[in-house]
Every structure is written in C-alpha cells, then in structure tokens.
Amino acid sequence: MTERSELLQGTLDLLILKALSLQPNHGLGIARRVGQMTQGTFEVKPGSLFPALHRLEEQGWLDSKWGVSENNRRAKYYRLTKTGLGQLRTETEHWWRISLAINRSLEAVI
Amino acid sequence: MTERSELLQGTLDLLILKALSLQPNHGLGIARRVGQMTQGTFEVKPGSLFPALHRLEEQGWLDSKWGVSENNRRAKYYRLTKTGLGQLRTETEHWWRISLAINRSLEAVI
DNA sequence: CCGCCTCCTATTGACATTCGATAGGAGGGG
DNA sequence: CCCCTCCTATCGAATGTCAATAGGAGGCGG
Numbered sequence: 001m002t003e004r005s006e007l008l009q010g011t012l013d014l015l016i017l018k019a020l021s022l023q024p025n026h027g028l029g030i031a032r033r034v035g036q037m038t039q040g041t042f043e044v045k046p047g048s049l050f051p052a053l054h055r056l057e058e059q060g061w062l063d064s065k066w067g068v069s070e071n072n073r074r075a076k077y078y079r080l081t082k083t084g085l086g087q088l089r090t091e092t093e094h095w096w097r098i099s100l101a102i103n104r105s106l107e108a109v110i
Numbered sequence: 111m112t113e114r115s116e117l118l119q120g121t122l123d124l125l126i127l128k129a130l131s132l133q134p135n136h137g138l139g140i141a142r143r144v145g146q147m148t149q150g151t152f153e154v155k156p157g158s159l160f161p162a163l164h165r166l167e168e169q170g171w172l173d174s175k176w177g178v179s180e181n182n183r184r185a186k187y188y189r190l191t192k193t194g195l196g197q198l199r200t201e202t203e204h205w206w207r208i209s210l211a212i213n214r215s216l217e218a219v220i
Numbered sequence: 221c222c223g224c225c226t227c228c229t230a231t232t233g234a235c236a237t238t239c240g241a242t243a244g245g246a247g248g249g250g
Numbered sequence: 251c252c253c254c255t256c257c258t259a260t261c262g263a264a265t266g267t268c269a270a271t272a273g274g275a276g277g278c279g280g
Contacts, residue, residue: 009119009237009266011212018215028228037218041211048267050230055266072276073227092216099209101151102121105128106202108147119237119266138257158238160259165237182247183256224278231272236265243259250253 007042012052014095015042017061017080017088026067026075027053053078061087117152122162124205125152127171127190127198136177136185137163163188171197 019025019033030053031044056062061084069075080088129135129143140163141154166172171194179185190198 007267008121008208011118012266015212015215026228027230034215037215038211039214041207045268046228046230047232047269051266054230069228071227073229074275075228095212095216097151098118099213101148102125102205103209104149105125105144105147106205117238122238136257137259155239156257156259157240157261161237164259179257181256183258184246185257222280224280225276226278227276228274229272232270233268234270235268237267239264240262242261245257247256248254250251 007044007048011095012044012048013056014088014091015044016049016052016056017084017091020062020078020080021085021088024077024079026069026077029069029075030078056084059087060084117154117158121205122154122158123166124198124201125154126159126162126166127194127201130172130188130190131195131198134187134189136179136187139179139185140188166194169197170194
C-alpha cells in the first residue's frame with residue numbers, strides 16, 4: 001500500500017534545469033522554486049535533489065560556488081552553464097514530444 | 111553516448127491499461143498496439159513488458175487466459191478488469207495533472 | 221551566553237522500474 | 251526436415267527516487 005510517487009522519473013532534471021534558468025540558486029532554494037513553478041504538484045526531497053544536482057554538475061550542465069544564502073547561511077549556489085542551457089532546450093523538446101504522444105494515445109479510440 | 115530511454119517511468123502501466131481498454135490482447139500484441147497508439151514514439155521491449163503485465167495482473171487490474179493468436183500461436187490473452195478500468199481512469203487523471211504542471215513550468219518566467 | 225530551532229548540505233540503504241541479453245517452445249514454409 | 255518467426259519468459263545491470271538520518275552553523279528567546 002505504498003503511496004505512489006508524484007514525480008515522474010526523468011522529469012526531475014528537466015525541472016531543475018528550468019528552475020536554474022530563471023536564476024542561480026542554492027539547493028533548497030531550487031526545491032522551493034520547483035514547488036512554486038508547479039504550484040505544489042511536485043515536492044522535491046533532499047534525497048532526490050542532491051544526487052540530481054551532483055549528476056547535473058558532473059555532466060557540466062551546472063557549476064557551483066559557495067556563498068551565503070538570504071538567511072545568512074553557508075550555501076552552495078548552482079548556476080546553469082551554456083551547455084546546460086542547451087540541455088534544457090533538448091530535454092524540453094523531448095518532453096513535448098513524449099507528452100504529446102501520450103496525450104494523443106489517451107484520447108485515441110483506434 | 112548511450113541512447114536515452116524514451117519511456118518515462120510510470121507511463122508504461124498507463125499505456126498498457128489504455129491499450130487493453132481498446133481490446134483484449136496478448137503480450138506482443140499489446141506492445142505493437144502501444145507503438146501504434148503513440149505513432150512509434152514508444153517502443154515497448156519484452157524485458158519491460160512482461161514484468162509490467164505480471165505486476166498489473168497481480169494488482170488485479172488485468173486477468174489472462176491462454177488462447178491462440180491470429181498467427182495460430184499459443185498466446186496468453188490479457189483483458190482489463192473492472193478495477194483495472196478504474197485504475198486507468200485514476201492514472202489518466204494523474205497524468206493530466208502532472209503533465210499540465212510541467213507544461214506550465216516550462217512556459218513560466220516567474 | 222546558553223540552548224534550541226531553523227536552514228542548508230549531504231549520505232546511506234531500500235526499493236521500483238526499465239533495459240539488454242538471452243532462452244526456449246511451437247507452428248509454418250521452403 | 252530445417253530454419254524462421256512468433257510468443258512468452260527470466261536474469262542481471264543500471265538508474266533514479268525516497269525515507270531516514272546526520273551534522274554544522276546562524277539566530278533568537280530566556
């Protein structure tokens with residue numbers, strides 16, 4: 001009787017890239033931004049967030065530097081790189097293609 | 111340089127349920143139907159298909175019986191149960207909600 | 221100034237899902 | 251009779267997400 005996850009696997013990277021395209025941010029700030037962007041539909045947990053950030057940084061799509069948050073805490077700020085912007089565009093197109101295909105399938109009465 | 115999977119995790123069950131709501135079918139027939147519904151966007155591999163079918167049957171959303179295919183081969187035919195139809199509706203709504211949230215996020219410039 | 225709360229980063233182990241590879245039975249055609 | 255196709259099926263690997271947990275460090279009330 002496990003509660004089904006709300007987040008489709010594969011969409012987390014896309015949402016993080018999109019959030020960072022709006023402005024650089026630190027980890028928890030990104031999570032909050034994603035929640036805000038999706039009007040509460042997605043809630044990103046730390047156990048998902050940090051592996052994803054490291055993954056994206058290792059791909060070269062983000063870079064990071066330590067700074068101080070708006071609450072005066074030590075925080076690592078992430079920023080979208082140029083190739084990261086390209087990746088955002090690629091993944092966005094990929095999403096359109098897939099979601100369109102599924103939407104058509106759900107309407108279809110072949 | 112591995113080819114990224116096309117299939118979003120969690121959507122396979124939905125597509126199978128939808129395919130079976132159109133008509134009962136056997137395994138490979140379902141896979142073909144999904145490919146056809148999505149106009150080739152999704153290609154369901156046996157290694158994904160059969161675990162998914164067993165999973166869905168175990169949940170009580172499908173039932174099955176052995177029969178003979180249109181090519182005169184021994185084939186296990188799957189059929190959507192009544193609770194399976196309910197599940198299809200639930201997952202469809204879930205999909206609408208999620209895809210709408212992502213679509214809005216990708217358009218947003220908050 | 222002390223203790224607690226909050227903020228922020230981070231890791232670990234468990235778990236579910238998908239894929240690639242592979243196997244094998246059985247019908248049909250050359 | 252032999253091979254090709256159809257159909258079901260499983261295994262191991264890889265991936266991604268989550269729950270739980272840890273810990274440092276600033277701020278604030280008492």
